[in-house]
Amino acid sequence: MTQSPTTPTGYLHGYSEEERERLHRQARFLEPMVHDRLPFRRRRRLLEVGSGVGAQTEILLRHFPEIHVTGVEINDAQIAEARRYLATVPWAQANGNPRYEIIKMDATRLDLDPESFDAAFLCWILEHVGEPARVLSEVRRVLQPGAPVVCNEVLNATFFIDPYSPDTLRYWMAFNDHQLSVGGDPFVGAKLGNLLQSVGFRDVTTDVKTFHLDNRAPASSSVSRGTRTPSSSIRSSRPERGPGDRGHAGFRPGFAPRTRRLARPPSRD
Numbered sequence: 001m002t003q004s005p006t007t008p009t010g011y012l013h014g015y016s017e018e019e020r021e022r023l024h025r026q027a028r029f030l031e032p033m034v035h036d037r038l039p040f041r042r043r044r045r046l047l048e049v050g051s052g053v054g055a056q057t058e059i060l061l062r063h064f065p066e067i068h069v070t071g072v073e074i075n076d077a078q079i080a081e082a083r084r085y086l087a088t089v090p091w092a093q094a095n096g097n098p099r100y101e102i103i104k105m106d107a108t109r110l111d112l113d114p115e116s117f118d119a120a121f122l123c124w125i126l127e128h129v130g131e132p133a134r135v136l137s138e139v140r141r142v143l144q145p146g147a148p149v150v151c152n153e154v155l156n157a158t159f160f161i162d163p164y165s166p167d168t169l170r171y172w173m174a175f176n177d178h179q180l181s182v183g184g185d186p187f188v189g190a191k192l193g194n195l196l197q198s199v200g201f202r203d204v205t206t207d208v209k210t211f212h213l214d215n216r217a218p219a220s221s222s223v224s225r226g227t228r229t230p231s232s233s234i235r236s237s238r239p240e241r242g243p244g245d246r247g248h249a250g251f252r253p254g255f256a257p258r259t260r261r262l263a264r265p266p267s268r269d
């Protein structure tokens with residue numbers, strides 16, 4: 001079945017209140033990984049594609065005090081939450097004016113002027129669109145020559161959990177199959193380089209980000225229950241232990257490279 005990109009009914013995570021909260025928690029939990037050394041220091045106009053509830057927008061505005069963020073997002077409830085949230089963030093305003101705008105728009109058809117941005121950031125959106133190359137092509141069109149784009153994505157093939165749990169792994173494969181069946185791609189992280197190159201970006205670099213949670217950091221493990229795809233697996237596989245049952249080390253979830261790619265459109269001079 002072909003899915004219209006303007007119809008988000010097949011969107012994997014849905015648009016519940018719980019999901020919106022998850023996006024906020026996820027962004028905070030993974031901030032050290034996702035926002036590590038982003039190349040936006042001298043940039044002024046950043047395009048954030050699939051800006052969701054504004055959770056990444058807040059972090060971008062905090063890290064880069066000179067930047068203005070234009071977030072594009074397809075879903076009204078996400079947009080409303082992003083606007084509500086960002087209005088409460090002190091560093092999202094400057095001299096009484098917002099340093100951001102959130103626009104309702106389909107990422108595959110950006111109604112934005114060519115070369116109107118000097119940076120772009122995409123986080124966990126390409127896994128949800130049927131035509132990621134089309135989104136990246138649109139991004140390239142609206143970027144100035146030489147402007148950096150950062151794409152952060154999943155590579156769900158790398159999930160591992162201990163103790164070995166065939167049921168959890170079957171669940172995980174079913175989850176991935178479901179994402180594919182609704183038009184997404186849980187393995188898009190591995191394809192970012194090819195995708196960026198295919199639409200004309202150059203100087204593509206890859207950063208493979210992993211996280212590994214174990215009993216050395218139980219606090220992190222509990223925080224991780226609020227994160228994205230691994231959370232379902234961790235929750236569903238967490239062993240129930242009674243008092244005095246000390247023979248087991250507990251659970252050791254490991255997970256999930258988010259593959260990040262940095263690229264620039266070739267300079268046209």
Ligand SMILES: C[S@@+](CC[C@H](N)C(=O)[O-])C[C@H]1O[C@@H](n2cnc3c(N)ncnc32)[C@H](O)[C@@H]1O
Pocket residue numbers: 005006008011013023027049050051052053054055056072073074075078105106107108122123124125128129
């Ligand atoms: C997993 S969320 C990530 C949100 C945000 N980037 C973050 O990291 O918190 C993906 C978002 O992309 C949006 N989205 C999906 N398809 C889209 C499209 N074609 N155009 C614009 N936004 C889209 C969804 O509505 C959702 O809010």
